[in-house]
Amino acid sequence: MFKKLPGDEAQHLVSTTPDTAVVFRPAVLRTPAIVTIIIFTWRLLAGIVRLLWRHPIASAVVTVPCALAWLHGWQWGVALIALVLVGLTAWALVDRPSFARLLGWRLLAWWRLIWVYRRHWQPVMLISGLGRTLKGRDYVPHLVKVTCTSWADLVTVKMLTGQAVKDWSDRIEHLAHGFGATSCRVTIARSGRLLLAFPRRDPLATPLPALLIPAVASVGPVEIGKREDGSPWRLKVHGTHVLVAGATGAGKGSIIWSTIRGLLPAVRAGLVQIWALDPKLMELSFGRALFDYYAADPAACADLLEDAVKVMQERAGRFAGVQRNHIPTVEDPFVLVVVDEVAFLTAYQSDKGLKVRISAALATLTTQGRAVGVGVLAALQDPRKDVLSIRNLFPDKIALRLDESEQVDMVLGDGARDRGALADLISPQPDLGAGIAYARLETSPEPMRARAGYVSDADIRAMVATFTADTLPLPLTEEVA
Ligand SMILES: Nc1ncnc2c1ncn2[C@@H]1O[C@H](COP(=O)(O)OP(=O)(O)O)[C@@H](O)[C@H]1O
Ligand SMILES: [Mg+2]
Known part of the structure; x- marks a missing residue:
């Protein structure tokens, strides 16, 4: 039946070792053709069943029109396909979000899996050194699945046994260049599995205008911009x-002002006081009317900070044994000490x-102020240790555009740049990069990329005008949905 069965060549192979006359002749057991045929048929059937089981929808998409065409004529098959396509297009046009959520992103993920990731997986893994060739066999990390969100592909991979997250980071x-993305972020999904995020486009590429002032007075997390x-x-x-650390023109002002803006209703309600220190006299002087205290020259700044320490200590004395956390009230408001260019007061201070x-x-406030309702929001240009020795006393850090790659880990902590916080690569062009930041929160080691809303001079003027006019409500309030 077959001209040649597997094993036929081996039967005629003769090998000798050069120095002896011993001849090896491989033992060959002839398999009857029928056994081979049964095995192959069984594999084919098992393959089909597995395919139907694993991909029921994809199988139906192919088989149903084919079956219809076979049973009733090809026109029926074509008509069915056309009907489904029209239906899907209508759905996509009428309700795009639900189409994207239920079908669109899955289709895209499937396409990206086949066209981008699976196609390039082997070469990228081997050439980047994440896979190994041992004794002629390729050991490549397993590509588990691809999911798509509106801005990125999320690729789940199973690391090779013995690999560490650092090998990937x-x-x-x-990885980014291998799969045609601009960057890649590595996060741990669970033991042995990683989630790689490859952005398809940059949702933060256009500047974000100042956000609406919230309608409710709250000291809770303040909305200051948009995440990736x-x-x-x-x-x-x-x-x-x-x-907040960032080179000149990185947009430190937009983070400070967005925060102040979001707190404005609480300031008006008396739940928050903003104490501003403005050694460069440029940033905060604009909105003096909004602040409970304002200081620009170094001596006044020192007095202001010492007053804040007094408030803190007085509260600590009162709260001791009564309450462990501060709840903002009109009697004991949350005091936010905002310092622009803090190095002017510390490292570059000649006195x-x-x-x-x-x-x-500053050290006293940052070590003891948390629990009694005194917070510090400080901005800084140069994050080197000698510039601000109390850097590590700030639990939350934000890196805007930085000049050098080493500065990223100085601000966000060790390994942040390896995990994808590329703050030194943010564009120096204001419209492309100002206000874009990587933040690392106390609760998570993964850096988060976001862009702050830009509060323009006109916005600040409007804030001051409405705030000082003291007319309720603030005209810029968001409609309560
Ligand atoms: N969030 C932002 N979005 C867009 N552009 C911004 C943003 N923040 C700042 N800019 C632009 O960058 C310039 C410098 O910002 P600024 O806050 O003064 O920087 P820094 O205080 O870090 O030196 C601003 O004049 C503005 O044109
Ligand atoms: Mg500034």
Whole structure:
């Protein structure tokens, strides 16, 4: 039946070792053709059943029109396909979000899996060094699945046994370029599994205008911008301290002002006081009317900080043994100390006495202020240790555009850049990059990319005008949905 059966060649192979006369002749057991045929048929059937079981929808898409065409004529098959296509197009046009959620992203994920990831998987893994060739066999990490969101492909992979997350985070550039993305973010899905995020487009590429002032007075996380996945970026200020680092023109002002803007209703309700320190006299002087205290020259700044320490200590004395957490009230409002360009007060301060007073007050506030309702929001250009030795006392850190790659880990902590916080690669062009930041929150080691809303001078003027006019309600309030 077959001209040649597997094993026929082996039967005629003769091998000898060069120095002896021993001849090896492989033992060959002839398999009857019928056994081979049965095995192959069985494999085919099992394959078909597995295909139907694993991909019921895809199988139906192919078989139903074919069956219809076979039973009733090809016109019926074509008509069915046309009908389904028209139906899907109508759905996509009428209700795009539900179409995308239920079908669109899945179809895209399937296409991206086949066309991008599976096609390039083997070469990218081997060349980047994430796969190995041992004794002629390729060991390549397993591509588990691809899902799509509106902005990125999320690829789940099973690492090779013995690999570490660092092996992957060291190669994010190889992965990004290998799969045609601009960047790659690595997160741990669970033990042995990673989630790689490859952005398809940058949802933060266009500047975001100032957000609407919230309708409700709250000190809860303040909405200050938009995250990469489209959800709001909420910055927690009550119960923590926030350090914002960024080169000149990176948009430190937009984070400070967006926060102040979001707190405005609470300020008006008396639940929050903003104490502003503006050593460069440029950023905050604009909105002096909004602040309970304002200081610009270093001596006044030192006094202001020491006053904040006094408030803190007085509260600590009162709260001791009564309550462990601060709840903002009109009697004991949350005090947010906002410091622009903090290095002007610490590292670059020529008056030794003032420098010591300011550093001591800042260190006291950041170590003990959390629980009694005193928070610090500080902005800084140069994150080197000698510039701000109290850097590590800020639990939450935000890195805007930075000048050097080493500065990223200085701000966000070790390994943040390897995990994808590429703050040094943010565009220096204001419309493309200003206000874009990577934040690392206390609760998660993964850096989060987001863009703050840009509060323009006109916005600040409007805020001051409505705030000082003291007419309720604020005209810019969001409609309560
Ligand atoms: N969130 C933002 N979105 C778009 N553009 C911004 C944003 N923040 C700042 N910019 C632009 O960048 C410029 C510098 O911002 P600024 O806050 O003064 O930087 P920094 O205080 O970090 O030196 C602004 O004049 C503005 O044109
Ligand atoms: Mg500034």
